[in-house]
Amino acid sequence: MNKEYLSDFEKKLKNYDYEINKLEKDIKIEENRVTADSVQGSSKYFPFVKRNFGISGYNLKKVSQLKKRLKIYKIKKEKIIKELKYKIDNLEDRQIADILERRYLKNQEWNKISRDLKYAGESGARKYFNRFLKNN
DSSP, rough: OOHHHHHHHHHHHHHHHHHHHHHHHHHHHHHHHHHEEEEEEOOOSOOEEEEEEEEEEOOOOHHHHHHHHHHHHHHHHHHHHHHHHHHHHHHHOOOOHHIIIIIIIIOOOOHHHHHHHOOTTTTTHHHHHHHHHHHO
């Protein structure tokens, strides 16, 4: 595990989150966008008089395409998170594993991590993390 891998993970996660939020908003917009039209036909019963019928709905094809894209992005996000979890679980240094989990999986700030792990200063966890990255 190195700095490039972690920065790449952060970029991918940010991009996936952005796309997921955007697609969810687009789906809501499309589902609320109602299209209406009228068609001509005759009534079911005698006398078979020609009349107009109103129909309405939303673009199901577009919504289903958006939902497929949303599912793909959620799978991609889940995949990179599982990959990072696997790498963290296989680290020998459990303290650095705890720092990595809190920072990259739970998205905590450095000062909160330092406080929770009882480091002397606010930047203690970050300094320990940076030493780990220099050695790897």
